[in-house]
Amino acid sequence: xEEIRILSPTGVCGSGFLEASFEKALAxxxxxxxCDAGSTDPGPSHLGxxxxxxxxxxxxxxxxxxxxxxxxxxxxxxxxxxxxxxxDVHLEWFCGILKEVAAAESLRFKLALIHAEQDKAYLxxxxxxxxxxxxxxxxxxxxxxxxxxxxxxxxxxxxxxxxALDAGADVIVAGRSSDTAIFAALPVMRxxxxxxxxxxxxxxxxxxxxxxxxxxxxxxFAWVRKDHFVVEAPDSELRCTPQSxxxxxxxxxxxxxxxxxxxxxxxxxxxxxxxxxERSVKVxxxxxxxxxxxxxxxxGAEKVGYQSIVIGSxxxxxxxxxxxDWTSRLTTRIHARVKQVYADRLKxxxxxxxxxxxxxxxxxxxxxxxxxxxSHELCLLxxxxxxxxxxxxxxxxxxRHQGLxxxxxxxxxxxxxxxxxYNPAHLERGAVYRFNVNHVVEPDDPYEMFPMDLYAxxxxxxxxxxx
Amino acid sequence: MKALAELARLIxxxxxxxxxxxxxxxxxxxxxxxRVKRSGAVSREAVALRYGLPAADVKFFYCDHAxxxxxxxxxxxxxxxxRDSDGHGGQQYAPLMDIEIP
Numbered sequence: 001x002e003e004i005r006i007l008s009p010t011g012v013c014g015s016g017f018l019e020a021s022f023e024k025a026l027a028x029x030x031x032x033x034x035c036d037a038g039s040t041d042p043g044p045s046h047l048g049x050x051x052x053x054x055x056x057x058x059x060x061x062x063x064x065x066x067x068x069x070x071x072x073x074x075x076x077x078x079x080x081x082x083x084x085x086x087x088d089v090h091l092e093w094f095c096g097i098l099k100e101v102a103a104a105e106s107l108r109f110k111l112a113l114i115h116a117e118q119d120k121a122y123l124x125x126x127x128x129x130x131x132x133x134x135x136x137x138x139x140x141x142x143x144x145x146x147x148x149x150x151x152x153x154x155x156x157x158x159x160x161x162x163x164a165l166d167a168g169a170d171v172i173v174a175g176r177s178s179d180t181a182i183f184a185a186l187p188v189m190r191x192x193x194x195x196x197x198x199x200x201x202x203x204x205x206x207x208x209x210x211x212x213x214x215x216x217x218x219x220x221f222a223w224v225r226k227d228h229f230v231v232e233a234p235d236s237e238l239r240c241t242p243q244s245x246x247x248x249x250x251x252x253x254x255x256x257x258x259x260x261x262x263x264x265x266x267x268x269x270x271x272x273x274x275x276x277x278e279r280s281v282k283v284x285x286x287x288x289x290x291x292x293x294x295x296x297x298x299x300g301a302e303k304v305g306y307q308s309i310v311i312g313s314x315x316x317x318x319x320x321x322x323x324x325d326w327t328s329r330l331t332t333r334i335h336a337r338v339k340q341v342y343a344d345r346l347k348x349x350x351x352x353x354x355x356x357x358x359x360x361x362x363x364x365x366x367x368x369x370x371x372x373x374x375s376h377e378l379c380l381l382x383x384x385x386x387x388x389x390x391x392x393x394x395x396x397x398x399x400r401h402q403g404l405x406x407x408x409x410x411x412x413x414x415x416x417x418x419x420x421x422y423n424p425a426h427l428e429r430g431a432v433y434r435f436n437v438n439h440v441v442e443p444d445d446p447y448e449m450f451p452m453d454l455y456a457x458x459x460x461x462x463x464x465x466x467x
Numbered sequence: 468m469k470a471l472a473e474l475a476r477l478i479x480x481x482x483x484x485x486x487x488x489x490x491x492x493x494x495x496x497x498x499x500x501x502r503v504k505r506s507g508a509v510s511r512e513a514v515a516l517r518y519g520l521p522a523a524d525v526k527f528f529y530c531d532h533a534x535x536x537x538x539x540x541x542x543x544x545x546x547x548x549x550r551d552s553d554g555h556g557g558q559q560y561a562p563l564m565d566i567e568i569p
Contacts, residue, residue: 254483363553
């Protein structure tokens with residue numbers, strides 16, 4: 001095989017693409033279609049609470065077109081990081097949409113589901129064996145962290161996809177996955193050089209993000225060959241240049257030359273970028289350095305508590321010029337009142353009050369280099385995080401009342417210091433989560449963390465098959 | 468002297484995963500990129516100073532093919548943690564904009 005052609009419809013399934021671009025890309029006869037469907041970028045609540053970042057209808061629109069395209073050409077479709085965070089609940093949600101489309105369009109195919117959510121007993125075993133290692137920087141990770149995690153997923157490499165392809169899957173829906181593994185799995189399996197395959201995958205996983213003149217999320221296409229790959233956006237208005245393709249390895253990566261995967265590191269130090277036409281780019285020279293030890297990165301989220309927030313603004317220049325002192329006195333008053341109300345039922349460390357001051361340093365916090373306040377008004381966003389929603393809202397009500405009337409020396413008599421746009425003044429935010437692991441596992445093999453189920457889908461019916 | 472923001476095509480910040488923050492300073496043409504690179508004004512130390520870090524905590528790269536300078540730092544707060552104010556890390560680059568380039 002001299003060449004493998006790859007279509008990436010969009011950077012995230014659910015973010016959209018132009019149907020015309022997709023049709024043009026199908027006419028280029030891709031050997032497979034790949035699509036990323038997740039990320040940590042939307043934040044820890046998706047992993048923690050088990051919901052997706054993109055709306056169901058938006059995912060259904062994209063998935064329907066992609067699935068119909070793949071089935072029309074009879075080529076494999078690989079989807080990774082289903083439902084944003086790629087846990088079992090996310091995978092189930094995504095497959096619900098997939099099955100709905102299959103039923104509506106009377107499609108027949110062999111479906112492989114690859115799980116990425118990790119068994120807590122398994123993780124504890126690997127922890128005891130000292131086969132879970134921290135990346136930099138990493139929070140403390142121990143058995144207690146595993147216990148209190150809502151969910152921990154492993155980021156799979158190319159091998160679980162390759163196993164599903166070997167089993168004859170037409171459509172693969174995987175839990176949390178390396179974005180690049182979705183696109184590198186098949187080319188590597190067919191013997192294309194890993195440096196070329198993984199680099200092409202890195203460009204493809206973001207759809208048309210690497211073009212010069214991005215309009216909306218859209219399709220990207222690559223021709224992977226033995227010593228280079230060529231990349232082009234199917235929409236003829238979109239242009240890739242050597243600079244735009246070289247720049248893409250910077251995006252959301254800490255190191256633009258070395259991208260670490262489960263099985264090794266993509267090394268772009270000697271990559272060469274040339275214009276192949278006015279809108280396409282040829283890339284060569286990229287290398288892949290196999291890892292001495294196969295590793296799988298973990299992502300986990302735990303519940304921090306429940307949150308309620310109060311939004312209020314300040315216009316009085318007397319208050320603005322002493323805002324740090326005012327908010328520090330407010331915090332003291334809040335804690336004193338909470339102590340009166342809750343006594344021993346709520347200790348100091350059990351709840352958390354955070355005051356953000358927009359107009360001063362709301363965006364950068366302590367790192368804000370501008371010290372002088374230049375605004376004539378400030379917005380205060382006061383967050384309360386507590387063990388229950390009821391407590392968070394009760395404390396938020398205390399925040400409102402204490403904030404409303406906290407005096408300043410310039411005025412005598414009862415003041416009202418906060419302008420609250422909402423009634424009730426507080427908003428309930430529900431459960432809040434934090435990421436709690438930045439570590440890798442050293443598994444025995446690339447598959448043990450990623451079990452696979454096979455199904456025969458025939459319109460509305462599905463039968464579980466034996467792998 | 469010119470401010471970096473007047474010379475760059477794009478200065479941006481973004482999460483590089485939940486635990487790191489990365490800055491990209493990108494240029495339109497090789498001459499401007501070379502001018503900034505040669506000036507040495509955008510450096511590991513300059514980034515460290517602006518984000519209150521030891522220089523050893525800053526990853527720093529010249530990306531000649533991309534006509535870009537890149538730096539990455541540990542995230543001041545883990546993404547989404549209680550004190551985090553910028554979930555995508557997208558508005559943390561402003562202190563780089565007024566670096567003076569001779």
